[in-house]
Each structure stands twice: as structure tokens, then as C-alpha cells.
Amino acid sequence: MSLYRTLAIFVRQVFLFKSNPTRLVSIFLWLIIDIIQWGFISRYLGSLGQATFSFITVILGAIILWEFMARIEQGIMMAFLEDIWSQNFINFFASPLKVREYLGGLILTSITSGAAAFVGIAMGIFVSGIIFRLGPSAEWLGWPIPMVLSIFSGVYYPISTLPPYLQVFARVIPPAYVFESCRAVLATGNLPAGYAFDLAAGALIAAAYLAATSLFFVRVYRRNLESGSISRFNAEAL
Amino acid sequence: MDDCSASGSGECILKITGLTKDYGPFRALDRVSFSVAQGEIVGLLGPNGAGKTTTINMILGILKATEGAIEVLGKDLDRHRSEISCSVNFAAVYAHVPANLTVRQNLYVFALLYGVRKIKERIADLVAEFDLERLADKKSGLLSSGELSRLSLAKALMNRPRLLLLDEPTASLDPSISLLVREKIKNYVRSVKAGILWTSHNMSEIEEVCDKVLFLSHGQILLEGDPGKLPAEHGKKDLEELFITVAREPVSLKE
Numbered sequence: 117m118s119l120y121r122t123l124a125i126f127v128r129q130v131f132l133f134k135s136n137p138t139r140l141v142s143i144f145l146w147l148i149i150d151i152i153q154w155g156f157i158s159r160y161l162g163s164l165g166q167a168t169f170s171f172i173t174v175i176l177g178a179i180i181l182w183e184f185m186a187r188i189e190q191g192i193m194m195a196f197l198e199d200i201w202s203q204n205f206i207n208f209f210a211s212p213l214k215v216r217e218y219l220g221g222l223i224l225t226s227i228t229s230g231a232a233a234f235v236g237i238a239m240g241i242f243v244s245g246i247i248f249r250l251g252p253s254a255e256w257l258g259w260p261i262p263m264v265l266s267i268f269s270g271v272y273y274p275i276s277t278l279p280p281y282l283q284v285f286a287r288v289i290p291p292a293y294v295f296e297s298c299r300a301v302l303a304t305g306n307l308p309a310g311y312a313f314d315l316a317a318g319a320l321i322a323a324a325y326l327a328a329t330s331l332f333f334v335r336v337y338r339r340n341l342e343s344g345s346i347s348r349f350n351a352e353a354l
Numbered sequence: 355m356d357d358c359s360a361s362g363s364g365e366c367i368l369k370i371t372g373l374t375k376d377y378g379p380f381r382a383l384d385r386v387s388f389s390v391a392q393g394e395i396v397g398l399l400g401p402n403g404a405g406k407t408t409t410i411n412m413i414l415g416i417l418k419a420t421e422g423a424i425e426v427l428g429k430d431l432d433r434h435r436s437e438i439s440c441s442v443n444f445a446a447v448y449a450h451v452p453a454n455l456t457v458r459q460n461l462y463v464f465a466l467l468y469g470v471r472k473i474k475e476r477i478a479d480l481v482a483e484f485d486l487e488r489l490a491d492k493k494s495g496l497l498s499s500g501e502l503s504r505l506s507l508a509k510a511l512m513n514r515p516r517l518l519l520l521d522e523p524t525a526s527l528d529p530s531i532s533l534l535v536r537e538k539i540k541n542y543v544r545s546v547k548a549g550i551l552w553t554s555h556n557m558s559e560i561e562e563v564c565d566k567v568l569f570l571s572h573g574q575i576l577l578e579g580d581p582g583k584l585p586a587e588h589g590k591k592d593l594e595e596l597f598i599t600v601a602r603e604p605v606s607l608k609e
Contacts, residue, residue, distance in 0.1 A: 124466035128452065131459040135493065202452040207509070210414035210449075211467040212439040341418040344377070347411050347448075 117220070121213050125221020129195055146187070150179050178295050182271045185236035185291060186262035191226035192240020193247075193258040200252045205346050215337045219330060235290050238325035239265070245333040248340065270295040290325070293318030365392040366428065367517050367549030368413065373422035375408055375573075382408045384573040385422070390517070390549035395540070397560040397581065398553045400570035401601035406553045409570070410519050413551070414444060426517055440469060445510035446521035447503070453495025457486055457505055460494055461512065468513035480508040483538065499526035507535060511542065518542075518550045524559060536563055557593040567593070571604040 199205055208218065222244070223237055243258040250257075268278070268285040275286045275296055286292040293314045300311070340346050368390040375383040383405045390396045398406050411417035413424055415435045424431040426438045451460045458477060465473040481490050484504040489497060494505060503526045510518060520539070524532040540563065543550055554560055560567060561581045569577040577584060577600070581593055590596040 118469065120466050120469055124463050127466060128455065128459075128463045131455050131463070132452075135454050135456070135459075198452065202454070203448075203450040204452050206411075206414070206416060206446070206449040207451060207464070208467070209416045210439065210442075210444060211464070212436045212469065213467055214436055341416065344408070344411065344417045346416045347407070 117214065117217055118212070121211075121217040122220040122224060124213070125195075125208075125218055126224045128221075129198070129225040132198065146183065150183055178271045178298065181294065181298075182262075182266060182269065182291065185239075186266075188226050188236025189239040189243065189262055190258070192222050192237060193243050195222045195225045196240075196244035196247065197255060197258075200247070200255070209346055215334050216330075219333060235322045235325065238322065238329045241326070241333050242329040245329065245336045248333065248345075249336045251345070265289060265291075268292065270299070274299060288321060290318035290322040365547070366390075367392055367394075367426065368551065369423075369425040370409075370413075371423045371425075373409065373412060373424065374420045375405075375412065375417070376420045382573050383412075383419075386570070386573070386575055387422075388568055388575065388578065390551055392547045392549060393543055394565045395543060395550040395552055395563055397564035397567035398551055398570065399557075399560065399567055399597060399600075400576075401597075404570040405573040406570055407521065408573075410444070410446070410521055410551070410553070413517075413519060414442070415439060440513060441516045442519070443468070443510045443513055443515040443517075444519035444521070445503075445506040445523050446519075447506075447525050448521070449506070450502075451494050451505060451509060454493060456491050456493055457481070457497070458490045460505065461508060464509050464512050470513055476512065480511060483511075484508045500528060500531060503527055504531070504535070507539075514546055516546065516548050518548055520550060520552045522554050523552070524554070524556070532559070539563070555597075557597055561593050569596070569600045571600050576600055576604055 199208060209215075219241065222240070226237060226240060239261060243261055246257055247254045266272070268282065269289050269291045270286060271291070275283055275292055278286065297311045297314060366389055370389065371387050373383055373386045374381065386405070386409065388396070398409065400406055408417065412419050413426075413431070415431060415438075427441055429438055431438055451464075455463070458481070461477045461480065462473060465476060470476050481487055484507060486501070486504060486508060489501055489505075494502065497505065503523065507523060510520070510523075518539075523539070524535055527535060536559065539550065542548065552560070552564060564581050567578065567581045567584065568575050577588070577596075579587065585592050585596045588596055588599070590599060
């Protein structure tokens with residue numbers, strides 16, 4: 117694995133940010149809008165006088181964490197989409213670049229443009245793999261995925277709010293462990309029993325997702341070598 | 355002819371043996387064999403859909419062959435793809451460089467990808483060679499098609515490739531620049547002892563540049579030989595007339 121080739125993918129993204137600084141704004145803009153919006157909602161709910169805990173600390177903390185992960189997922193996907201939009205796949209994959217170096221470059225880009233979180237990276241690789249498999253027309257799939265997962269992650273409410281059959285999904289979504297622990301600490305002021313085990317389980321699942329989605333991407337790449345999809349992406353992206 | 359030694363030239367740059375590509379029941383390329391020797395420019399000709407781009411994509415390693423072998427500089431592409439890619443490059447009208455990057459930034463990224471040493475000097479040389487100096491800090495998306503072709507050629511020579519694949523490299527260039535580019539490429543082949551596989555629909559260009567031509571039709575090599583002699587051998591006045599026959603009545607040439 118060549119560090120230079122991984123760096124090339126990262127440098128390409130740095131050049132993109134340099135040529136258009138407004139791209140950087142998108143990393144923070146939605147986070148800021150969410151914080152402002154939920155800040156006002158929390159304040160309003162607090163004014164009703166029925167709050168049993170601090171809406172501001174619980175909801176805003178969860179939103180900030182979730183938004184970072186969503187930004188990372190979209191950071192990976194955007195770096196990948198750049199190559200589709202610029203019809204550059206042939207140039208990259210005809211060079212000595214290996215698929216794992218390409219993935220390394222996408223991850224490096226995402227880590228640098230946001231906070232590092234395995235789940236966000238794994239989600240980003242998974243969505244990029246789906247687009248790589250189905251073609252540029254599947255791009256829309258990438259945008260709502262964080263929102264769909266947030267339903268089961270306990271960002272805005274405790275997992276126990278979900279019907280029992282939906283709580284099963286929360287068990288396999290690592291951020292759910294983080295949000296539940298945060299919520300318990302804020303509500304009671306104490307660390308919940310078994311929190312270390314829960315966080316370790318969440319981290320392990322996240323690491324497994326990262327490995328699985330990376331393998332998925334490599335498999336899609338190999339399949340595309342057979343089908344000729346890499347060269348066809350150029351025409352399809354027009 | 356799939357053996358470089360038979361062409362009387364030196365080292366074999368590219369050797370293709372029995373290359374076949376199936377898409378389900380459709381055979382896009384059927385047991386194609388040919389070679390490119392050191393210092394040789396080989397024209398790959400044929401009507402649209404004949405299998406030229408399929409062949410090029412397989413040599414570039416972005417499409418897997420169903421059967422057959424590709425050797426570049428004596429190494430098997432399947433087993434040494436990354437190593438071989440360091441000695442290969444290409445320019446094609448359909449392979450764009452990122453539009454939001456400037457000419458210089460694009461060349462820098464590709465220099466990193468190809469592991470080029472003394473990157474700044476190499477970029478300066480290429481920018482001067484392809485008359486891109488005044489465009490160096492302009493975004494690639496704002497270039498004219500002729501300027502983009504020159505950038506694509508500069509990128510293609512970035513790693514001083516021993517095997518250069520050119521898919522209609524002069525299609526968007528005016529006659530004057532086109533002539534200059536052909537001269538540069540011919541000089542390059544001599545100085546680096548490279549081999550070139552060149553596709554074009556401009557038959558006079560092929561006659562001027564190529565040492566050997568291969569005519570593909572329906573995924574098979576129909577004819578091959580010296581572009582100066584081949585038309586007469588088949589009773590045609592020039593390469594263009596031969597091309598039209600290959601496109602419209604390939605069966606008549608098989609007989």
C-alpha cells in the first residue's frame with residue numbers, strides 16, 4: 117500500500133476545498149442550523165414547565181454527536197461522488213492506485229473534514245459501495261440514510277420509546293449505545309451499570325461494520341472489473 | 355502476428371494472446387492476439403462497437419478479460435497490475451480529469467498517483483511542452499476541448515510510460531496543434547523507446563503515424579499490416595476506403 121497514492125486522493129480533496137471554500141461551509145452549516153433550531157425547541161418545551169431533565173443538554177448533545185456522524189458519512193460519499201461527477205474513474209483506476217488506497221484516501225479526507233467516528237466512516241463506505249454497484253443514478257440513496265438510522269439510534273428519545281420489535285434494530289446500531297449512556301448520565305448524574313460493556317459492544321460492532329463495508333466495497337470493485345462498469349460510469353454520469 | 359520478434363523490432367512492450375471478453379452471451383472480443391514492440395506505433399482501427407475501447411480498457415486493467423493474457427514489459431497484467439500501471443498511461447476523450455481542479459493541481463495529483471519524482475520540475479516540463487503555461491492556474495472545466503486534449507496528453511506522459519494508449523488523441527485539436535502533437539508523440543516513442551497503441555478515425559493521421567495497423571470487426575482482428583501497403587493488398591486506393599469496407603462489408607475481406 118502506497119502512502120503517496122492514498123495521499124493523492126486526499127490532496128485532490130484539499131484542492132477542491134481550496135478552489136471552492138464554500139464546500140467547507142457545508143460541513144458545519146447543517147450542524148449549526150440544527151443546534152439553533154433544536155435550541156429554540158428545547159427552550160420552548162422547557163418554558164412549559166413540565167421538563168424533568170434538561171432538554172438543552174440532552175437533545176443538543178445528542179444532535180451534535182449525531183450530526184458529526186452524518187457529516188462523516190456524507191463526507192465519504194461526497195469524496196466518492198466527486199469522481200463520478202468529474203467522470204474521473206478511468207483515470208484513477210487505470211493508474212497504479214489500488215482500491216484499498218482509494219478507500220484510504222476517502223477515509224483520510226473524511227477524518228480530516230470532521231470528527232472521526234467508525235460508524236460514520238462505515239456508513240459512508242457502504243453507501244459509496246451501493247452507488248458503485250448500482251451506478252450514479254443511485255446517488256439519492258446516500259442522503260436519507262443517516263436520518264433513517266437516527267430513528268433507531270435514540271438520538272432524540274430513549275430506545276425504550278420504540279416498540280419492542282424495533283428495539284432489536286437499536287441493538288445493532290452502535291450510536292444507540294452511546295446515546296443511551298449519555299442520556300442515563302445526564303438524567304441521573306451517575307454512570308449506568310454496565311456502561312463500559314455497552315460502549316465496548318458498540319465500538320466492536322462499529323469496527324465490524326467498518327471491516328464489512330470495506331470488504332463490500334472491494335467486492336463491488338472486483339465485480340465492476342468484470343462488468344466494465346468503471347468505464348461505463350463516465351457515460352452514465354452525463 | 356502476436357510475437358514481437360517477428361516484427362523485427364526490439365523489446366516487446368505489449369503482448370496480447372487470445373484476449374476474449376464476454377458480456378453474458380454477447381462476445382465483445384474474440385481471441386484477439388497482437389503485440390507492440392519497442393519504438394513501434396500500432397493503430398487499432400475499426401468501426402464503432404468493433405471492440406477497440408474494450409481492448410484498451412482491458413490493457414488498462416479496468417476491465418477483466420474472460421479469457422486470454424496481457425503481458426506488459428514481459429509481466430502478466432493479472433498478477434502485476436499495480437507495478438505495470440507505473441509504466442503505462444493513456445489519453446482518451448472520454449476520460450476527464452476533475453473539472454474543479456486547475457491544470458497544475460490535476461497534474462500534481464496524477465504525479466502523486468504515478469509516484470513521479472521531482473514533481474514540480476516534471477509538471478513545469480510538461481506544461482511548457484504542451485503549451486499550457488498560461489492555463490496552468492485555470493480550472494480544467496473552463497478549458498476548451500483542444501486545451502483539455504493537451505492536458506490529457508500531458509497527464510498521459512507524466513510518468514514517462516513505456517506503453518502509451520491513445521484513444522483519438524487529436525480528435526479535438528486544430529490541424530496545426532494536431533501536427534505538433536503527432537510530432538511530439540513520435541519523438542517521445544523514439545526517445546523513451548516506448549510502444550504506442552493508437553486509435554483514431556482519421557485515416558490520414560494513421561497512415562502518417564503508425565508502423566502497423568490492426569482492423570477490428572465484430573471483436574475479431576480482420577486485417578493487419580503496414581498502413582502504406584495494406585490498402586493495395588486488398589484492392590483499395592487508400593486506408594479510408596479500406597476502413598469503409600471493413601465497416602460495411604467485412605465478409606468480403608475475409609474471403
